[in-house]
Amino acid sequence: MVSPISLDALQTLDAIDRRKSFAAAADELFRVPSAVSYTINKLEEDLGVELFDRTRRKAELTPIGRLVLEQGRQILKASEELTALVSQAKDGWEVELRICIDSVLTCEPVYDLIESFQRIQPKTEIRLSEEVLGGSWDALCDDRCDLVIGAEGVSPMPGFSIHSLGEVEFKFAVAVDHPLTELATPLPSSAIQDYPIVIVADSSQHSPARSMGLLDGRSRIVVPTIKHKIEAQCKGLGVGYLPYHRITDALEEGRLALLTLETPRPPEEISVAWRRGNSGKGLKWFVERLQQMTLDPKRGLQSADN
Template sequence: MTLLITLDALQTLDAIERRQSFAAAAEELHRVPSAVSYTINKLEEDLGVALFDRSRRKAELTAIGRLVLEEGRKILKAAEQLTALARQAADGWEVELRICIDSILSCDPIYDLIAAFQRVQPKTEIRLTEEVLGGSWDALCDDRCDLVIGAEGAPPAPGLALHSLGKVKFGFAVAAGHALTELPQPLPASAIQDYPTVIVADSSQRLPVRSAGLLDGRSRIIVPGIEHKMEVQRKGLGVGYLPLHRITQQLAEGQLVLLELDAPRPPTEISAAWRRGNTGKALKWFVDRLKKMHFDTERGILTQNP
């Protein structure tokens, strides 16, 4: 397929319009005026249209010429961006870095990392996604992300590198005024059987689904993420374990109340994980900084190692 409109022709057309004359455009493009005129004449001949109205003293763009110029500038911009991306990739920087954040964490600590990264390499596009339970490992194993932050438990497959961030603590939380708050503690499992347990659905697409904090209740309310679980329990629709760092405000304001069970849920270890062999500079930048950080169980943020 022969292209009738070349980048050179579009650059010439753009220079003429910006400089308001063929001679000035030729000077900018380091060509003789006759070469600029030839380029435009050839383009008009190939397209079979007039791009300039030459009936006047000063050549002006026709309506079609204006259309070609405006759309052509989009092509020139895209060509510039493609050139920059190619050079960026050749230098080892990814065009896009896909970061998966496990639902157990708030995204806020990650935003600070992204802000710092943008000051170093603003050209790399950052794509954030959220997964739940085994869904984080699933996304990494299935190549739907390059880096997982907050993956729970052990990796399900070989070939993955990880850095432990710390442990997340959980508390059994109910809405203020819930009937369970009137019972003596610690509560036996039988005490909660009359109340729905709120469960976060595992978002795995290929790996076997995981479960966490399941309680022996008669019914369950299944929600897509921690935020939904917090809200459902705050409204008193169900009960269950919640990560303590995510509910500090609700506890302080008296919206949620912590109760003690006779079989408390142990803390869950969370990690940053990535595929071995990925040598991208953007991934390395994030990994290097995550290796210097740990999860603060009280404040729920990533802080520098002491």
Template sequence: MNSLISLDALQTLDAIERRQSFAAAAEELYRVPSAISYTVNKLEEDIGVALFDRSRRKAELTPIGRLVLEQGRQILKASEELTAMISRAVDGWEVELRICIDSVLTCGPIYDLIEAFQRIQPKTEIRISEEVLGGSWEALNDDRCDLVIGAEGASPAPGYAIHSLGKVKFEFAVAADHPLTKQPMPLATSAIQDYPTVIVADSSKRAPARSSGLLDGKSRIIVPTIEHKIEAQCKGLGVGYLPSHRIKQELAEGRLVLLTLESPRLPEDISVAWRRGNTGKGLNWFVGRLKQMSLDPQQGVLTQDIE
């Protein structure tokens, strides 16, 4: 179905209302006044309603004319935005860039990168999501994100480019008043089995769920994110490993204490990952900055590498 209202007609109405006369609108649009009058008359004829009240000395918009103009300006704005999107896409900038952050990391340093990116490319929409363990890789594989920051472990399939950020250190932590704090150290596995283990659920939807740092306890409390896991362990609901950089405040406040085990957990490799062949300028900008950064094992933040 062809629209009776063209962009040209809407631009003409907009210019008339802003400049307050047909003659001034003609000057702005580089047309003769008769062309402006023809455009308005043709639009009124096509839609079957008067847009201007001509009974007065100065033509004014009718209520219907005001409605057409107000809605038309939204169409003009959308048209301008679409044109800009096409221009950016032609130049190689993404209309939308989807960044997945693994739950093991905090988002603060990533937001600093986004702020820097917006200064050079403010029109690219950034969409942030959070995944856990295999969910990060699955999001990349299913094209639900363009970039993963903090992907744990090795790539489950070929076709991804990877840059290592470093290793995350994990500590066994319990609530300050937990019964395990009264046990001799290092703790044996048999001592832990009497208490629930708090684990973060793998956010994979289809792939077999991956696990990390399980302690073979009799029961488990499954939570969706590291943040929930920290809170559950602070309340004494269970025990488990936590990223050391995520619990500094809880340790300082005495809400958590660290215990040693006979078999401590090894640090976990985390990486930046993206699909090979993705040549978007926004993605390349983030990858370039992230390649100059690494994870501070003590603070748990991404810091600029100094060569």
């Protein structure tokens, strides 16, 4: 069934209501009054209802007419937004840009980028997600995101452009009142056998999963993100390695203490990655600015001029 309610009819109805007369609406729409009257009469005839109360001197909507107008204005707004999105896509700007942030990083530097981006392209919807370890690469390979920030290690498959941000340093940390702080360092691996290890579970959906923080502890506490791992270790629930730049505040506030193990964990390179051939202007904008940033071991992701 083809609806008799056209965009033109809704625009005419809207103009009459705002201008309070058919003649004024005709002026706004650059039409003769008879054309406006015909549009409304035809709509009323097709719907089988009266939209205007013609016993009044001014153009006043009937209750049904008000219902049609209120719902119709939502359709008009959606039509305008769709037109803007088409124009946006034609100019090369994405309707939606999906950015995945690896759990090893905080979101604050990305929020700053988004704020700057919105000033020049507010119509592009930014969709943020968080993944852990191989989950970041998995999201990119599975087309669940357009850009990964903080992907660890190397790409599991070809077809991606990669820019290194630097290396994350990992430090073995425990709560300040943890019994391990009473032992001499460097600690042998056997020293942590009696304490739970807090590990972060890999969020991969299709790639082989791995976990962060695996040590030779007898029991494990598995958490979903680095943030949860930090909180658990601050509470003394377990021990493990943590990204140094994520725990500087906890160290200064006396909630965590660093200990040295006989076998330290090597740093991990992290990168920005995106699919080759993606020519969206929004993606290009973010990549160019991320290429000017670097990972400070103590402060995290920083602009080059900081």
